[in-house]
Amino acid sequence: xxxxxxxxxxxxxxxxxxxTMRHVLDLASEQTRCGxxxxxxxxxxxxxxxxAPQIENLKNVTLHALPMRRAPHLxxxxxxxxxxxxxxxxxPDILHAHSTKAGMLARLARLARIFVKTxxxxxxxxxxxxxxxxxxxxxxxYGCYEKxxxxxMHRMIVLSSYEYDHAIALGIxxxxxxMGLNGIQNLPPADRKAIRRxxxxxxxxxxxxxxxxxxxxxxxxxxxAAFAKAQTESPNLKLVMIGEGELRSRCExxxxxxxxxxxxxxxxxxxxxxxxxxxDMLLITSRYxxxxxxxxxxxxxxxPIVTTPVGGSDSCVIHHQTGLIVPADINxxxxxxxxxxxxxxxxxxxxxxxxxxxxHFTLAHSAELHHQIYCGD
Numbered sequence: 001x002x003x004x005x006x007x008x009x010x011x012x013x014x015x016x017x018x019x020t021m022r023h024v025l026d027l028a029s030e031q032t033r034c035g036x037x038x039x040x041x042x043x044x045x046x047x048x049x050x051x052a053p054q055i056e057n058l059k060n061v062t063l064h065a066l067p068m069r070r071a072p073h074l075x076x077x078x079x080x081x082x083x084x085x086x087x088x089x090x091x092p093d094i095l096h097a098h099s100t101k102a103g104m105l106a107r108l109a110r111l112a113r114i115f116v117k118t119x120x121x122x123x124x125x126x127x128x129x130x131x132x133x134x135x136x137x138x139x140x141x142y143g144c145y146e147k148x149x150x151x152x153m154h155r156m157i158v159l160s161s162y163e164y165d166h167a168i169a170l171g172i173x174x175x176x177x178x179m180g181l182n183g184i185q186n187l188p189p190a191d192r193k194a195i196r197r198x199x200x201x202x203x204x205x206x207x208x209x210x211x212x213x214x215x216x217x218x219x220x221x222x223x224x225a226a227f228a229k230a231q232t233e234s235p236n237l238k239l240v241m242i243g244e245g246e247l248r249s250r251c252e253x254x255x256x257x258x259x260x261x262x263x264x265x266x267x268x269x270x271x272x273x274x275x276x277x278x279x280d281m282l283l284i285t286s287r288y289x290x291x292x293x294x295x296x297x298x299x300x301x302x303x304p305i306v307t308t309p310v311g312g313s314d315s316c317v318i319h320h321q322t323g324l325i326v327p328a329d330i331n332x333x334x335x336x337x338x339x340x341x342x343x344x345x346x347x348x349x350x351x352x353x354x355x356x357x358x359x360h361f362t363l364a365h366s367a368e369l370h371h372q373i374y375c376g377d
Contacts, residue, residue, distance in 0.1 A: 007094055009093065010087070010092040012105065014069075014070060014099050019294075023123075023125070028058060030364065030367040031367060032060045037062075038060070040062070041065075097121070098123050099123075108152075110153075120154050126289055127290075129166065132287055132288065180369065182291050190277035198278075201238060205237070205238050208238070209242065209279035210240070214246065218287075226330050239265070241267065244268050281340050282306070298316075307324070
């Protein structure tokens with residue numbers, strides 16, 4: 001494959017939101033700008049309202065709707081044949097699958113043998129077996145599935161050393177693995193004072209931010225519990241929750257029970273890029289990650305990060321320089337938040353270091369790295 005020639009690239013994804021959708025939208029736009037012919041296959045069943053206009057407004061990108069469900073379903077058989085038909089018509093150089101379901105369909109489609117020139121690239125965006133609360137039976141089943149299908153792909157792109165080591169442990173050959181990198185464009189300028197006025201924040205209030213779906217993976221209950229613990233010792237702390245999901249009601253109940261509902265600002269499914277400037281730190285309590293975009297956006301915004309040791313923390317957070325990596329424990333997280341909240345000097349130093357680190361995580365850099373992976377042997 002000539003690295004200088006335009007490619008026909010087909011992205012396949014099942015998630016309709018979050019970092020996976022964000023990644024595909026950004027990557028498809030940049031690849032189109034670079035002269036490649038880009039197609040995106042997405043699931044209208046899973047498309048979140050925040051992302052619906054964005055995918056519909058993609059310029060010079062051909063869209064294909066495929067009604068994929070997250071869980072295994074009989075419709076997977078129909079979707080597989082539909083995918084094969086799209087591949088037959090488009091004859092892409094690259095089929096880049098994003099997420100577990102897309103990775104399964106893409107690799108099974110390889111068995112059809114009718115698009116032999118196409119390279120299968122698979123980015124799990126956090127292997128499902130990374131979830132520490134997944135049952136042993138499910139971990140074994142998913143691990144066997146990933147290992148069994150690995151010969152059918154050209155490369156698996158992992159986004160952190162945590163995920164790389166985990167993939168090796170599952171039995172995926174090292175020759176199939178390559179380290180990827182997410183990146184974003186520069187964040188738009190924002191008025192910190194105006195944002196904080198909107199939140200009715202006082203001058204001395206310290207704003208802790210949470211950005212992510214309110215779901216099992218992101219563990220928002222731990223964020224609220226750790227914040228409540230820290231807030232008892234530092235009453236000027238406030239928490240901004242950006243995200244929506246099935247745990248919203250549970251999170252609100254927990255905030256009420258812990259008596260911090262008046263210190264939490266719920267913004268729902270908003271564009272976090274518009275609000276980072278009003279925050280003083282970001283708190284990430286995910287159970288597992290591949291490479292969360294919130295890490296990258298935070299360092300671009302110059303936000304220190306308090307996080308658990310998940311994928312992405314090893315790439316974006318330099319412990320005691322751009323943030324703090326601590327165990328997924330209420331007391332440890334609360335103490336980390338208090339350490340930053342009570343020392344403006346540390347906060348300022350971390351802001352500077354975060355912005356310096358951000359230059360490695362640009363969209364142009366990410367797109368170039370993907371191109372090298374696509375064109376590699």
